[in-house]
Amino acid sequence: MPYINNTVSMKLTLEQEEYIKSQLGKIISEIPNKTEQWLMVSFSDDKVMYFGGERKTKVAYIDIRLLGSCSREHKNKIANLITELFNDYLEIPNDCIYITFQEFKDWAWNGSLF
Numbered sequence: 718m719p720y721i722n723n724t725v726s727m728k729l730t731l732e733q734e735e736y737i738k739s740q741l742g743k744i745i746s747e748i749p750n751k752t753e754q755w756l757m758v759s760f761s762d763d764k765v766m767y768f769g770g771e772r773k774t775k776v777a778y779i780d781i782r783l784l785g786s787c788s789r790e791h792k793n794k795i796a797n798l799i800t801e802l803f804n805d806y807l808e809i810p811n812d813c814i815y816i817t818f819q820e821f822k823d824w825a826w827n828g829s830l831f
């Protein structure tokens with residue numbers, strides 16, 4: 718049940734969204750028992766974003782939500798891979814990429830809690 722919302726300052730094309738979505742599907746599989754099959758991805762693009770008091774044209778905030786817990790080692794691996802993806806593909810500087818992880822015990826799907 719992972720959910721990843723990607724907020725970025727620039728406008729994304731459909732092709733860019735689909736590429737990032739596919740790469741996130743591969744990256745999330747680095748976490749045991751997580752697969753693209755259960756991954757929900759959303760994009761909030763073309764956002765006005767300030768960082769360090771300055772309006773930035775290339776900045777990203779990636780919000781990752783997980784059912785259950787995951788080790789710090791796996792979170793660090795995911796953070797590395799996602800930072801590399803956004804840096805390589807969208808040319809966002811590494812130090813303008815924020816990533817947070819939240820773990821949820823209570824997550825419902827199809828009308829019932831897991």
Ligand SMILES: O=C(O)c1cc2cc(O)c(O)cc2[nH]1
Pocket residue numbers: 718719750751752755784831
């Ligand atoms: O992605 C997860 O964390 C996930 C998916 C999934 C599906 C399922 O049927 C379960 O019982 C647990 C579960 N966790």
